[in-house]
Amino acid sequence: MMKIRWLIPLIFMIAILIGIFLCFQTPPNSGLVLVFTGYEISSASKRQIAKLELRNSTGAPIWLQYSGEEFPLRAPFLERPLVAPPRLTNSIGPAVYSLRAGSFFFSGEPVLPGGSVAFEFPIFLGEPAKQAGVVCYTGTFADGNDFLGSLSTTGLNTKAGLKDKAAFYLERLKRKIKAPRYHEVWCTNTLSFQSGLGH
Numbered sequence: 001m002m003k004i005r006w007l008i009p010l011i012f013m014i015a016i017l018i019g020i021f022l023c024f025q026t027p028p029n030s031g032l033v034l035v036f037t038g039y040e041i042s043s044a045s046k047r048q049i050a051k052l053e054l055r056n057s058t059g060a061p062i063w064l065q066y067s068g069e070e071f072p073l074r075a076p077f078l079e080r081p082l083v084a085p086p087r088l089t090n091s092i093g094p095a096v097y098s099l100r101a102g103s104f105f106f107s108g109e110p111v112l113p114g115g116s117v118a119f120e121f122p123i124f125l126g127e128p129a130k131q132a133g134v135v136c137y138t139g140t141f142a143d144g145n146d147f148l149g150s151l152s153t154t155g156l157n158t159k160a161g162l163k164d165k166a167a168f169y170l171e172r173l174k175r176k177i178k179a180p181r182y183h184e185v186w187c188t189n190t191l192s193f194q195s196g197l198g199h
Helices: 003-023 143-153 160-177
Strands: 032-041 048-056 062-068 077-081 105-111 117-122 130-138 181-184
Touching: 003 143, 032 130, 032 181, 048 130, 062 143, 105 117, 105 143
Parallel strands: none
Antiparallel strands: 032 048, 048 117, 062 105, 062 130, 077 130, 130 181
16 A cells, blocks of 8 residues: 555656656757648648648658548648737627537558658638648657557546556556657648639
């Protein structure tokens, strides 16, 4: 019993030291770039797309999480308007949430050092000009399933005993050490609908 009691503070101290170490690591964003390579009409959707290419020159693999309800799965896109949308005069209002039943699929794919991956970012008529970005992760993983597993979270049973709690926090510490680091990579080009394309 005494061994288990001092094990929890020891795990906590190790977690603090690891956190300090990770804070001083140099982020790899300087070796990641999202390049705009042109506009075209998608052969699959017949809609206008901006062609983007994520290039990895960090010296280490990066990981992408694709998701969706059908295949092909969606790329991990980010987008932001160049002009901030106007604020509502009444900031208090009902929150609207959307929930759809059905299957949801995930896939984890690496981009090796020196490698690249192409994306098709959809562009729609009437939308304001925007910037596009991609979410990616760094870390050491055996394969796509190992990467996806590291993104998931686990909970502790409220009725767990001291031994189970110690095992839970030890496992959580292992997951924190191995946890993927989140990165955003933005394209510097402004993307907007091209009215003359395809005519």
